[in-house]
Amino acid sequence: MKEDCIFCKIANGVFGSYTLYEDNDFRVIFDIGPATVGHALILPKQHAKNLFELSDEVAAKVLPLAKRVGAVLMEELHCDGMNLVQNNGETAGQTVFHFHMHIIPRYEGDRANITWTPGEPDKEKLEALAKKIQEIVQ
Ligand code: 5GP
Numbered sequence: 299m300k301e302d303c304i305f306c307k308i309a310n311g312v313f314g315s316y317t318l319y320e321d322n323d324f325r326v327i328f329d330i331g332p333a334t335v336g337h338a339l340i341l342p343k344q345h346a347k348n349l350f351e352l353s354d355e356v357a358a359k360v361l362p363l364a365k366r367v368g369a370v371l372m373e374e375l376h377c378d379g380m381n382l383v384q385n386n387g388e389t390a391g392q393t394v395f396h397f398h399m400h401i402i403p404r405y406e407g408d409r410a411n412i413t414w415t416p417g418e419p420d421k422e423k424l425e426a427l428a429k430k431i432q433e434i435v436q
């Protein structure tokens with residue numbers, strides 16, 4: 299646990315929160331500034347600044363948990379859709395530097411704004427980049 303980290307404190311029960319789910323690795327809470335009704339956050343109990351610091355073991359459990367909690371929220375809230383959002387770095391919108399996954403229920407006509415304007419792909423650049431990345435990723 300990192301002493302100055304708010305999500306370490308919440309995940310490990312030092313600070314109270316509305317908890318939807320808890321196990322050895324995670325606490326799932328409601329967001330304090332919800333985008334929509336039911337907006338929840340998956341918090342690992344172990345501190346990791348972002349996805350790239352998260353252990354593979356914990357990372358592998360995040361999506362199945364999002365699926366389980368998300369399915370229950372869908373059922374209970376009768377929402378029309380759901381976004382999973384996970385921000386890494388200030389530029390990407392991260393404001394709390396302890397890994398978390400947002401589960402955002404979506405309702406027709408809601409005002410949550412999770413979108414972008416499609417750009418034009420630079421085909422030459424993409425081809426070169428794809429070749430290079432293929433050699434590195436394993
Ligand atoms: P980020 O922008 O880092 O992806 O998301 C951080 C989220 O954490 C925000 O949606 C914000 O409302 C939420 N948040 C920040 N502090 C607290 C807190 O003390 N309690 C809860 N429940 N949510 C928090």
Ligand code: ZN
Nearest residue numbers: 303306345396
């Ligand atoms: Zn932390």
